[in-house]
Amino acid sequence: MREPMRIAIVTDAWHPQINGVVRTLGQTGAHLKDLGHEVxxxxxxxxxxxxxxxxxxxxLAVFPRRGVTRALREFRPQAIHIATEGPLGHAATxxxxxxxxxxTTSYHTQFPEYVRARFPLPIAWSYAYLRRYHSRATRTMVATNSMKRQLEARGFRNLAIWARGVDAEVFHxxxxxxxxxPRPIAMYMGRVAVEKNIEAFLNxxxxxxxxxxxxxxDLELLRRRYPHxxxxxxxxxxxxxxxLAAADVFVFPSLTDTFGLVLLEAMACGVPVAAYPVTGPIDVVQNGKTxxxxxxxxxxxxxxxxxxPADCVAYARxxxxRNWTERFVSLLEPFSEDRWG
Known part of the structure; x- marks a missing residue:
């Protein structure tokens, strides 16, 4: 266990957004404080x-470089983690x-596939950009082994596993x-956006x-398209x-998630998952059991x-x-406060 230290986490994804990245960082921050760190x-x-x-x-933040520099110099962190690849992430790197x-950085989202779903930009270009961005980090944290292998195949280096947890006091x-x-109830829970492949479920x-x-x-568009x-x-x-707990099956149609925190949350509520055998589900779901x-x-x-459902609850718990927050701390790259001058 590392000694308590000041940890800065830079993220373009934050409240009032509600998504897996925000929930992951919020839980991590709370447990970092419980472990004695200043965040x-x-x-x-x-x-x-x-x-x-x-x-x-x-x-998205407008021209944030000066503000990020000021905030970091005032806080004088002993470790810096950059969670996203947006304007704040760029300013911090x-x-x-x-x-x-x-x-350190983390790879939360299959950004190239998300961009490709909305713009005709070659995926190879986006990966080249991300590979260069993350190359400046001592290590990049990814959520699953399958995501690690996928990024390594695209030339990413210094990757380490930092997975996700579930709060069993909240999800039960x-x-x-x-x-x-009418039963059975099939449910999708998460962001209502084209990149989540929701229509594969709705159809x-x-x-x-x-x-x-x-x-x-895409909420209003899909409401009109699928009135039933x-x-x-x-x-x-x-x-x-x-x-979530009232559903009979949780349907996860995404083909591009790096983990799928909602999978653990559904299982913690006793709801088995139906998904494609792709990155995220193949690492989180026990096929044929949860x-x-x-x-x-x-x-x-x-x-x-x-x-x-009892197998789902037991697995999620x-x-x-806390365990994954301790893992997060072990992957940070601390440095002396003197480095700030």
Missing amino acids: RFITPLDFRTYPCPTYPSIR ALCFRLSLPC PGPKSFLAG LDLPGSKYVVGDGP VMFTGQKVGRELTAH GVLHEDLKQAVLGALKLD RHSW
Whole structure:
């Protein structure tokens, strides 16, 4: 266990966004403090922002280099972690490079595939850009072994595993009667955006009913296109857990997630998972026990409905946020406070 230190975490993804990155960083920050560390988040809330093109709910910092430099110099961290590849991430990596300060980064999102879903930009170009960006870090943290292998095949180096946990006090089984839709209830929970491949779920011919819990840039479009689907909008806290626990199967149609924190959250609520056998699910789901992975998503759903919810709960509870926060600390690259001058 490392001695307590001052840790700066720079992220372009932060509240009021609700997604896996924000939840991961929030849980990590809370457990870092429990372990005795002093944590300073540098986020878009500290800056003037503008809406991200095609995704206006995401706010990006405007010319943040001076503000990032000031915040880091005032805090004088002994370790710097840069969580995202946006304007704040670029400002922080540029400063670390200029001052020869070590830093770590993380790869939360398959950014090239997300960009390709919205713009006709070759994936190879995006990977080349990201490879150069992360090459400035001492190490880059990734969530799964399959993601590590995929990035190594594209020339990324110095990769290390930092996975995710689940808060069993928040996510737990609850009454199925909370939702009144015809059974079985198949549910997607997460960002409602084209890159999540949600229509692969919405187009399935399934018994019972379908629910989509979450918000995003494509919510209204999909509501109009699929009037038979129940779109609840964004839910948080106990209401989110109640919705999730009331489902019979959690359907995860994404082909581009690096982990899928919602998979663990669904399992903690006693809901088995149906997903494609791709990066994220293949590392998180115990195929045939806590979920079913199949190229035919309908077959995955029908198979998952036969699984024992108790196996899902038991598996999810083995994934502790505290353990993965300790792993996060072990992967940081501390340096002397004297380096700030």
